[in-house]
Amino acid sequence: MSAPFSIYKDRDIYFLELDSPGSSVNIFSRAAAEQVHQFIHQLKPDDASLVVFKSSKPYSFLNGTELVLTASAHTIEDATALSQRTRQAYRAIEQCPVPTVSAIQGSCFGCGVEFALCTDFRLAADSFDTCFYMTELKDYYFPPIFGALEKLPRLLGLPGAVDFLLWGEKWRAEQARNSNLIDHVLPGEDFNSNLRAFLTSGALRNLKKRPILDLPALESAHDTADRDRIRHRIDRLPEEQRGLYSLCFEAMLESLQSPYSNEFVRKSAAAFQSVFQSDAWRNATSFFFIRTMARTASLGTSSMIPSDPVTLRLPATGSEFARILGGRGLKGLTVLRDETVFRPELICKDAIRHPFDARCGFDKDVRSDARPLIYFPDGERDVCEVFITPEALRQFRPLLVLITHLGWHPIVRRMDGKSVLNTLVEAGASGLRHVHREAQQLLRTKVLRHSSQVDVAVCSLFDFPPSRGSFMSHFAGTS
Amino acid sequence: MMPDQREILTKVLRILDEVCPERNANATRSAQASLIDDYYIDSLKVAELSLLLEESFDVSVFIPHLSGSVRDPHELTVGALVEFVRSNLTGST
Numbered sequence: 118m119s120a121p122f123s124i125y126k127d128r129d130i131y132f133l134e135l136d137s138p139g140s141s142v143n144i145f146s147r148a149a150a151e152q153v154h155q156f157i158h159q160l161k162p163d164d165a166s167l168v169v170f171k172s173s174k175p176y177s178f179l180n181g182t183e184l185v186l187t188a189s190a191h192t193i194e195d196a197t198a199l200s201q202r203t204r205q206a207y208r209a210i211e212q213c214p215v216p217t218v219s220a221i222q223g224s225c226f227g228c229g230v231e232f233a234l235c236t237d238f239r240l241a242a243d244s245f246d247t248c249f250y251m252t253e254l255k256d257y258y259f260p261p262i263f264g265a266l267e268k269l270p271r272l273l274g275l276p277g278a279v280d281f282l283l284w285g286e287k288w289r290a291e292q293a294r295n296s297n298l299i300d301h302v303l304p305g306e307d308f309n310s311n312l313r314a315f316l317t318s319g320a321l322r323n324l325k326k327r328p329i330l331d332l333p334a335l336e337s338a339h340d341t342a343d344r345d346r347i348r349h350r351i352d353r354l355p356e357e358q359r360g361l362y363s364l365c366f367e368a369m370l371e372s373l374q375s376p377y378s379n380e381f382v383r384k385s386a387a388a389f390q391s392v393f394q395s396d397a398w399r400n401a402t403s404f405f406f407i408r409t410m411a412r413t414a415s416l417g418t419s420s421m422i423p424s425d426p427v428t429l430r431l432p433a434t435g436s437e438f439a440r441i442l443g444g445r446g447l448k449g450l451t452v453l454r455d456e457t458v459f460r461p462e463l464i465c466k467d468a469i470r471h472p473f474d475a476r477c478g479f480d481k482d483v484r485s486d487a488r489p490l491i492y493f494p495d496g497e498r499d500v501c502e503v504f505i506t507p508e509a510l511r512q513f514r515p516l517l518v519l520i521t522h523l524g525w526h527p528i529v530r531r532m533d534g535k536s537v538l539n540t541l542v543e544a545g546a547s548g549l550r551h552v553h554r555e556a557q558q559l560l561r562t563k564v565l566r567h568s569s570q571v572d573v574a575v576c577s578l579f580d581f582p583p584s585r586g587s588f589m590s591h592f593a594g595t596s
Numbered sequence: 597m598m599p600d601q602r603e604i605l606t607k608v609l610r611i612l613d614e615v616c617p618e619r620n621a622n623a624t625r626s627a628q629a630s631l632i633d634d635y636y637i638d639s640l641k642v643a644e645l646s647l648l649l650e651e652s653f654d655v656s657v658f659i660p661h662l663s664g665s666v667r668d669p670h671e672l673t674v675g676a677l678v679e680f681v682r683s684n685l686t687g688s689t
Contacts, residue, residue, distance in 0.1 A: 139618040139636035183638070191667060399664070406660050409643030419644040567647060
């Protein structure tokens with residue numbers, strides 16, 4: 118199997134292009150860490166003017182490390198050993214004798230963000246597949262361990278760092294630039310050409326090493342009020358989350374005083390130790406797999422790469438669905454507005470049109486007729502329901518994969534019958550035990566394929582915290 | 597009737613072929629093969645594999661529980677997965 122990074126030189130710029138072998142997303146594997154470390158170790162200051170890290174994997178810049186391995190870390194020493202190569206590689210990038218650039222297109226999650234924070238300049242594509250998201254606390258209930266805790270408050274200021282790291286806001290390129298996470302935005306269309314033009318324009322000719330931890334701490338007049346507001350919000354979190362969020366926040370405050378202080382090290386280590394091997398951490402980590410199982414149960418694949426480009430023809434005006442798809446382009450998705458059509462149509466590569474319905478907003482009587490239906494009951498919730506036959510799913514799968522890139526979890530179910538999401542919401546009025554009972558019925562009658570689909574729906578509809586793991590397992594035996 | 601070890605191995609290898617079409621060229625298709633080094637299994641494939649095994653054996657096969665039970669990721673072999681499926685089947689009967 119090929120090496121994770123392709124390394125080549127164009128004029129005086131080195132490019133390290135990541136394409137994780139055998140995976141639909143890029144991960145910073147042990148092999149990738151080793152390759153980066155060795156490359157930088159041999160690099161001399163005069164060898165190049167820049168080192169540019171980019172991805173050749175569609176939709177993914179860097180999604181994380183080898184999560185599958187983390188469960189085998191049973192002690193702090195195991196975890197330290199497991200993360201050692203990544204730490205060394207990240208440190209090598211920080212100390213690289215040549216200025217470094219992250220050229221980001223696609224998802225940049227968790228330690229992917231921390232990777233980018235090691236480089237001296239960050240630029241990103243203005244496209245819907247480019248998304249910055251700190252997964253650690255929100256998804257895995259674990260403190261970030263590759264530098265985000267100390268770097269983000271210095272780079273973004275405290276409120277921005279808290280929004281991004283503690284509350285898990287997802288940022289597109291423009292917001293990332295406005296928040297100071299990245300330095301520059303390039304048009305998403307034909308990103309590689311735009312990147313080449315930008316690099317050859319000389320805009321980065323005088324780029325110097327600029328470690329984030331050398332930046333002065335941003336102070337704001339509202340700091341005290343901000344801190345009180347944040348502490349108040351932490352106090353309202355579910356009980357099992359409060360301790361970790363509080364420790365991470367206090368470590369972030371400490372890092373603003375001095376990122377190298379013993380007190381920062383003590384607080385960040387305390388955050389790590391407070392959750393390592395805890396039930397909440399194990400549950401939250403499991404929930405990542407549950408989400409992926411739900412996606413696989415719905416779409417028939419765990420891959421995040423649509424098998425074909427998608428073209429949609431939508432009514433010219435008044436389409437809420439068009440708004441959901443976004444005003445700007447998602448790579449692989451072409452949206453045509455057409456005043457001659459009254460309902461959305463999927464146009465396949467063989468030019469055959471597949472009409473479907475899209476319903477946005479709560480509709481207690483929603484049902485599909487002969488056509489597939491995509492139902493978004495609540496714009497504030499990131500779950501949607503897809504009524505579809507297995508045959509039609511083959512045509513619609515690329516569209517549904519793209520919808521997941523927009524942040525939605527599609528729950529695919531068979532064509533006939535009442536909405537699953539409405540059923541769960543109605544049962545929720547009588548309490549979560551009733552939701553569990555209804556969910557069991559949906560699984561018994563095979564309206565849904567797998568319990569993970571219920572877990573994801575309940576997490577979204579009722580804010581059931583991932584730190585409690587699978588909803589269906591949590592309530593097993595109680596109803 | 598509960599399938600025996602050989603039947604489980606056959607099914608597991610078939611599903612692995614489906615989920616992980618790329619395999620280490622030097623790896624043997626056997627119980628000794630490593631899920632990580634030979635089948636290049638990542639977190640997405642762990643989830644997909646869990647789902648397909650659950651449906652094939654009609655029992656919970658949540659592979660993150662298996663990876664949480666080993667000290668060394670190299671212990672995650674096809675044989676360990678077969679044993680995990682077998683123990684879950686035994687536990688469910």
